[in-house]
Amino acid sequence: MLCKLAWGNVRRAGRDYLVYLLTLTLGVTVFYAFNTISMQVDIAGIDEEGLAQVMGSMLGDLTYFLAGVMAFLMVYANNFIMKRRKKEFGLYQVLGMGRGRVATIMALETVIVSVVAFVAGIVLGVGLSQLMTFFTASLFKTQIANFHFFFSVHAFNLTLVCMLVMFVLTLLLNLRAVRRTKLIELMGAERRNESIKTRNPWIAIAIFAVGVVLVGVAYYRLLRDGFPLTATDSKLQEAMSQFGITTAMVTVGTFALFWGLSGMLIKLLQSLRSVYWRGLNMFTVRQLAAKVNTVCFSMGVIAMLLFLAITSVTCGMSIANVMNENLERYNPVDVSQTYVYYTPDTLDYYKEYVNPPEADRMVLADTTVDLYPAWHGKGKSVDNNDETGKKVNIADVAGEHVQIDSYLSYPLGGSNPSVTPSEMCKTMGEKLPKAFGGSNADAMGLFVTPASQYNKLRQMMGEEPVHIGHDQYLLTCDMGGELVDMYTKYMAGGHALTLGGHELKPATDKSDEDTAAIANSAMGSNPGTVVVADELLSQLNLQPYSSSLLVKTGDGYDRGRREH
């Protein structure tokens, strides 16, 4: 019987429940679709290694946030229904229904609506996630090779758990409402507004001002400090806690702003007599006043939602843009292979900076290795991710190739680099670009590469070679923006570099970043290299750092995937 009553209520109170149902359904849809993004990336055939990881951690955090928003929406919609139905629940009690049974009816109604919303939400979410795959693919400028229908059990489970938690939450709230309210209040519920606490306008103004100041200061701090992830490792903890404070400020500030504003606005409108006493204005203001408590809260939440939506969409788009733009530059050739050299003294140091998969490409040597013969004929897989695991002989696929050797700017056995970004900035009288923050650029210094190798790479990429004389240098870098600007400025300024006691002058006045990559990579491979004449380099007897073989595949080999 209770079931029937609950079902009848849901069915017939459709109009009231529709709002709740739609909210819930929408919540479930978005929540599910959102949690399938990592799967969409997979379907779309985007296999950037780091990407899945980065996205995974970012999405994880956002999921919590989304769950919070969803909980708020549900509680809000639920309150709306409860308010409209207070009288009905009161009537049940007057007619002799115990509170326990009233609560049961309500729980059943919540169950019915939740189940319907969940099913509908998942169905819509599955549909939405298929569509989003195309969007994701276009965002990363890839084609979907083999699109197939997919269903994420992970996202489903996550949504289910989230939904259950929220269901229990709303249920507890509702039960508390039934338990607490007196019958007389239930019966008179329709006549009541939200409890109107007439706010002292001066306090409202003060709170409003506090809100404005908090939000203002928070934005100032944000602009000054930047995103905490760019901070150096040692300061990351502090930066994160600072960021936390800023976030708290902006949150509290937003609510304070709307709380103050809503209280102030009503007083303000009332004091503008000519406005207040015209037409239906009086009524409108009073209607607003009656809802003022929930209004300021929901305004706050809406403001923050908008903030997050706008910032995350624009951030996401620009990150995708930058990645797509740089992808060509960062990956000049079809296959590249890098060997890193170490001495017994520096092994531990390098291991920290070199990825474990590359460990077998670390070589104990005090002179560079010729990579093509070393690699040639070994049948190494050119593609770590090759699903077939097929080993490809480099000799079978190689067309044009060039080896780029990078040396450190100090002689064998030394440890003090003679060319560092800090020194260069000092010479120019400028501040070190922020992009160097937290890197080991100063400890390592710039790399040094022979001109012949650099020019061969340029030729391979269809560019004219650059003549670099015995007393000249050229700076290259493929990391864009600030760094390239800095090197260009240094050369344009005619500043000299001292390398092993030789004073060098710039060969040109511009750093060309399109031919600066020294290996295929996701984020750029060359933070700064000094290109010098081969004879000079051989005189200097520098410490070798790494060698990269850059290979263009010959005709007849499907370029397929690239290694970086």
Place this chain on the structure above:
Amino acid sequence: MQTTHMATPVLEVAHLEKVYGALGNVTRALNDVSFTVNRGEFVGIMGASGSGKSTLLNCVSTIDSATSGTIRINGQDVTRMKQAKLSQFRREELGFIFQDSNLLDTLTARENIALPLTIARTNSAEISTRVQDVAARLSISQVLDKYPYQMSGGQQQRVAAARALVTDPTMIMADEPTGALDSKSARLLLESLEALNRRLRATVLMVTHDSFAASYTSRVLFIRDGKIFTELRRGDTDRREFFDRIMEVVAMMGGEGSDAL
């Protein structure tokens, strides 16, 4: 009337007080109110707005709680009842008719009338016959399958009355049942109540500010400023004469400076 030879008190109210509000802003809605109602009586409670008559009914009907004093219905003190017991008590002993009929918009008239029975878990065959019976008595059989918004105000109010009567309660509480009705509908409803009271000996407690409605009762309690001002018994006089006597009291109460009724 029947009250004299059959004086079983069904409702005993003693020293009832109800205070609203907190420090500095206290309203004494009821101040030491005591009276009894016997089985089969049709009692009206009259008073101006704010006199405390609705508060009195709310307290008696267990919707509101009294500040002090006792209310006994059928010998049970409802002011000391626990929640669970109260629900059972309302279910078995009381029937309610409100000013606005308080029907559930989502249920048909038949379902609305059946609601108290379904809450009491009566079996469905019995529900059906009892709803038919009570509907016939209140002449609403033809609207049983309509929704509240498809009925006139008078029909809605009679459906509400049917809902109150269908459980055969010890007492029917009516709060301004004619307040929202036109005079013809009001008369129909009052005649129904009177007939129920006469034929089925149902005890009715009705709050009203309408002298005409009050004239259908067998006794009227007048309340002013939270106290019982006086009471009138109809005795064997006919309704018209009783109405005139009520009007006299009303005029007298009004003449002493309170609001006109």
